[in-house]
Every structure is written in structure tokens, then in C-alpha cells.
Amino acid sequence: MSNNKNFFEAPQAAAVYKHKLIKSYIPAWAGKVGSTSEDKRVVVYDAYSGPGRYEDEQPGSPELLVDTADAMANLRSVFSVFSEKDQGYCDRLSELLVEKDIDTDTYEVRRGPVEDHIDTVLSNAGELPLFVFLDPYGLTIPFDRVVYVLKSRDKTGYSRLLQPKTELLMNFSFEAVRRISGVVRSTKDYAAKQGQIDALNNALGGDWWQDLARDEPEGWVMDVLEGYADRVASAAECGYITADVADSLQAQPVYELILFTRHTDGFWEMARSMSMARKEWREWLVAAKEEATGGQVEFRGLDFDDDESAWVAELADNMEAILRSVPGFTVENKLGEVLGRTLGLAREMHIRKALKILEERKVIAIAPKGKLQKAYIARK
Ligand SMILES: C[S@@+](CC[C@H](N)C(=O)[O-])C[C@H]1O[C@@H](n2cnc3c(N)ncnc32)[C@H](O)[C@@H]1O
Numbered sequence: 001m002s003n004n005k006n007f008f009e010a011p012q013a014a015a016v017y018k019h020k021l022i023k024s025y026i027p028a029w030a031g032k033v034g035s036t037s038e039d040k041r042v043v044v045y046d047a048y049s050g051p052g053r054y055e056d057e058q059p060g061s062p063e064l065l066v067d068t069a070d071a072m073a074n075l076r077s078v079f080s081v082f083s084e085k086d087q088g089y090c091d092r093l094s095e096l097l098v099e100k101d102i103d104t105d106t107y108e109v110r111r112g113p114v115e116d117h118i119d120t121v122l123s124n125a126g127e128l129p130l131f132v133f134l135d136p137y138g139l140t141i142p143f144d145r146v147v148y149v150l151k152s153r154d155k156t157g158y159s160r161l162l163q164p165k166t167e168l169l170m171n172f173s174f175e176a177v178r179r180i181s182g183v184v185r186s187t188k189d190y191a192a193k194q195g196q197i198d199a200l201n202n203a204l205g206g207d208w209w210q211d212l213a214r215d216e217p218e219g220w221v222m223d224v225l226e227g228y229a230d231r232v233a234s235a236a237e238c239g240y241i242t243a244d245v246a247d248s249l250q251a252q253p254v255y256e257l258i259l260f261t262r263h264t265d266g267f268w269e270m271a272r273s274m275s276m277a278r279k280e281w282r283e284w285l286v287a288a289k290e291e292a293t294g295g296q297v298e299f300r301g302l303d304f305d306d307d308e309s310a311w312v313a314e315l316a317d318n319m320e321a322i323l324r325s326v327p328g329f330t331v332e333n334k335l336g337e338v339l340g341r342t343l344g345l346a347r348e349m350h351i352r353k354a355l356k357i358l359e360e361r362k363v364i365a366i367a368p369k370g371k372l373q374k375a376y377i378a379r380k
Pocket of ligand 1: 050115
């Protein structure tokens with residue numbers, strides 16, 4: 001959305017996706033990492049919080065987070081930190097949390113830009129598991145600061161997996177990249193030009209993106225996203241998983257949500273949450289269209305993204321292909337290859353159906369029962 005003035009009137013489709021993703025992922029994350037943390041405590045930092053709730057009474061990310069924390073209060077102690085640059089939004093958020101009667105020991109609202117708070121939030125989190133959500137309108141904190149968030153709490157002498165657990169979910173704005181990168185194609189000279197180039201260099205971690213922006217090869221914005229995520233992952237010694245988010249079934253994605261994590265559980269849970277979020281997003285779009293047309297929705301043929309039996313067939317083929325090169329594999333260790341084109345669409349129930357097909361094809365002896373994340377799939 002280019003006009004941010006009306007952003008908090010009512011959530012648009014992309015926000016429906018984002019919010020369902022958070023609602024689905026945070027309980028799984030807190031449940032998992034909080035099981036071994038001190039007093040079962042975890043910290044969630046919503047760094048660009050907004051006012052907490054939309055004007056049409058729909059929850060924004062802060063309200064979803066405190067509701068999640070409240071629902072988990074018997075199992076996990078979730079401390080929520082919010083920061084917001086706009087003083088009016090800070091006031092609205094503080095009032096909302098009081099009105100909801102949220103225990104004041106379980107959250108803090110930090111006024112002012114994320115840049116002023118991030119160091120304190122990291123140091124206050126100590127060694128507790130920390131989830132950071134960066135959801136700006138445009139560019140977020142510089143590349144080096146993103147890496148710093150992911151790595152600065154690492155302790156020397158400990159393996160990667162024994163470090164304090166930090167995950168970071170970022171809204172990577174394609175709109176901002178497209179708009180700002182236009183400066184490298186512009187032949188005009190103007191005062192702000194170098195400043196805009198510097199801003200994107202800082203955000204993306206160098207000037208490597210400039211050739212892509214200048215030549216605009218097919219899919220170049222995706223290449224910028226991948227170039228960025230690869231560089232963060234390599235500098236912070238972590239992996240990432242991404243979901244593109246659009247405002248309609250036909251539209252180009254407005255942003256990409258990138259989760260940076262060091263843990264296979266993170267990939268598994270995020271893939272599941274992406275699938276759940278897409279389902280809700282699609283239902284929301286169909287309902288909105290029905291309302292707009294008085295129930296007259298024309299049904300088009302199913303394309304791959306909406307065809308669950310095609311996902312199952314793809315999953316079966318992907319797993320069969322893996323089993324041609326290795327005698328067996330654990331689902332979570334080959335998740336990217338298992339999901340392939342169905343990443344963001346399929347979840348455990350579809351993998352289960354695909355395994356049944358492999359059993360029928362006699363590729364495997366028997367489809368595993370129970371949870372599949374850690375299931376070992378062996379060639380017959
Ligand atoms: C996309 S909205 C956040 C929406 C919110 N996460 C939600 O889902 O309900 C971005 C918010 O970031 C705030 N903002 C902009 N620059 C900021 C900064 N440097 N630090 C903190 N907040 C900032 C804006 O005022 C706006 O409320």
C-alpha cells in the first residue's frame with residue numbers, strides 16, 4: 001500500500017495473511033523454545049507495532065501477540081515488547097492494553113523508533129529465546145543491524161545450536177525495493193539521489209543489487225530478495241524460509257515474509273503456518289469478492305496453487321525422487337526438497353496423503369503414522 005495514512009483503517013488481504021502466520025507460528029515457537037528456557041520464559045519483540053488494533057476492530061499484530069501470550073500463560077511466560085515511532089499509535093496501543101486488562105508485568109511499550117530500542121531489548125532478553133518481528137512500511141534497519149540482532153547474543157565456545165535462540169521475521173518490501181532502486185536507472189542528477197542509493201546499500205548490505213536494478217532482468221526483484229536473504233543467512237550463520245504475500249489472487253506480491261532461524265523446527269513450523277495463512281488469505285479473498293458481487297463469484301479452473309490433489313501428487317513425486325538417490329531420509333532434513341513447488345501451500349496432511357500414494361506404488365513399505373516432522377522415510 002503506497003498511502004500509509006489509511007493503513008490502520010482495516011486489514012487488507014496481505015495483512016490477513018501476515019496475521020494468520022503470526023497467530024499460527026508464535027504459539028508453536030514459544031511452545032518449542034520455551035520448553036527448555038529458564039522458567040519457561042520467552043520474549044517477543046514487535047518492533048514496528050502500530051496502534052495494536054485496526055479502526056474496524058480487527059486485531060493488529062500487538063493484540064494478536066498479547067492474546068497468544070495470554071492463551072499460553074499456564075504453559076509459557078511470554079514477555080511482549082512493542083516499539084513504535086508514532087506517538088499517537090503508542091498512546092492507542094497503551095490504552096488498548098490497559099482496556100484489555102493485560103498484566104503490566106508481561107509487556108512494555110517503548111516509544112520511538114526501533115533503532116533507539118534494539119540494543120536494550122537484546123540486552124534485557126539476556127539468554128532467553130527471542131522472536132523479533134520487523135514489519136515496517138518500507139525499508140527496515142540496516143543489514144548489519146539485522147545480522148547483529150541474530151548473532152550478538154552468541155556465546156563463545158558454544159555450538160551454533162546451543163546459542164541463545166533468536167529468530168527474526170521480516171517484512172521485505174518489494175514496493176520499497178522497486179521504488180528506491182529506480183534511482184540507479186535515473187539519468188537525472190538531484191540532491192537526494194546519493195542518499196537514496198546509500199539507504200538501499202545500507203539496507204541490503206552493499207551495492208551488489210545495483211546491476212540487477214539497472215538491467216532489470218526477468219524476476220530481478222526476487223533475485224534481490226534472494227541475494228539479500230542469502231547474505232544475511234551467511235553472515236548470521238542461519239537459514240531462512242520465505243513466503244510471498246499479495247493483495248489478491250492475481251496481483252504481484254507486495255512483500256515477502258522472511259523467517260531467519262537456525263532450527264529445523266523453525267522451518268517445519270513456518271511451512272505449516274504459511275500453509276494455514278494461505279488458506280485463510282484465500283478464504284478471505286473469496287468472501288470479499290462474494291460480498292462485492294452479491295454472491296456472483298465466477299469459478300475459474302483450478303490452477304496449481306489451489307489444487308490440493310496436484311500438491312499431493314507433487315509431494316509424492318518429490319519424495320520418490322529423493323528415494324532414488326538415497327535409501328531413506330528424515331522429513332525435516334529434506335523439507336525443501338519434499339515440499340518443492342508446494343512450499344507455502346501444502347502441510348503435514350498433504351505429505352501424509354502423498355506417503356499413502358508411495359505405499360500404494362510400493363516405493364515404501366508402509367506410510368508412517370503419527371507426526372511426520374521427524375519421521376524416517378525408507379525406500380522399500
Ligand atoms: C506496517 S505498520 C505495522 C503493522 C503492525 N505490525 C500490525 O501488523 O498490526 C508499520 C508501523 O511502523 C511504524 N514505524 C515506522 N518507522 C518506524 C521506526 N523506525 N521504528 C518503529 N516504528 C516505526 C509506523 O508508524 C507503523 O505504525
